[in-house]
Amino acid sequence: MIKPNFRHEINGKQLAICIAQDYKTGQVLMVAYIDEEAFNKTIETHKAHYYSTSRNKIWFKGEESGHVQNVKEILIDCDEDAILLKVEQNGGACHTGHYSCFYKQVSSDASEITEIDDTLFNPDEVYTH
């Protein structure tokens, strides 16, 4: 079993970076951290799991919302400390209701932000806790 290089230490936890990308369109959906347990669960279940550095625990993406990510392909980078999951995204990846977390476009001089995507769902109805 391949073990990524969990070299990023945040609050004493060893982590790799994990990007999720739409497997059909190539749209980048989100980026988060992943620890060894979350990586192993992702492999076992073929559904993306991450590690939340704010909640300090493993996080099954879509556990509450149903917006799970079915993993279609796994790539790892040159030094094996970053993972790219090509996924089939159910619902939306973002807790704000957007399909991708990257829905804010920054102007070239970084003076302003424009939202470039509409929301797909109402987060107040999906996240009840």
Add this chain to the structure above:
Amino acid sequence: MIKPNFRHEINGKQLAICIAQDYKTGQVLMVAYIDEEAFNKTIETHKAHYYSTSRNKIWFKGEESGHVQNVKEILIDCDEDAILLKVEQNGGACHTGHYSCFYKQVSSDASEITEIDDTLFNPDEVYTH
């Protein structure tokens, strides 16, 4: 001027995550950290700058190799601690000679890695230091 949320603390440095993606094909090229100085230089020059956590310094991508990334579009995620640069990549993004750092495909059971891309250049000829 927009200031990303440099909330990831690594070795006492406040950082955001920065992904580079080919602006035409959507291929993810690399992921690294970015600090405030590197972000500001990226905005000023329209060329990607990062922060190297192994060398503990700002890093102008392509400074040595000439493989600079011309920034075509900048996106920031929901909580503004991750940046997505859509870039025109000169040469290859990876120090191994590959176009993308994500050239290793992990099998679905994570038992093996297959290289899915050929190298574009010989790193020994490009990186002389």
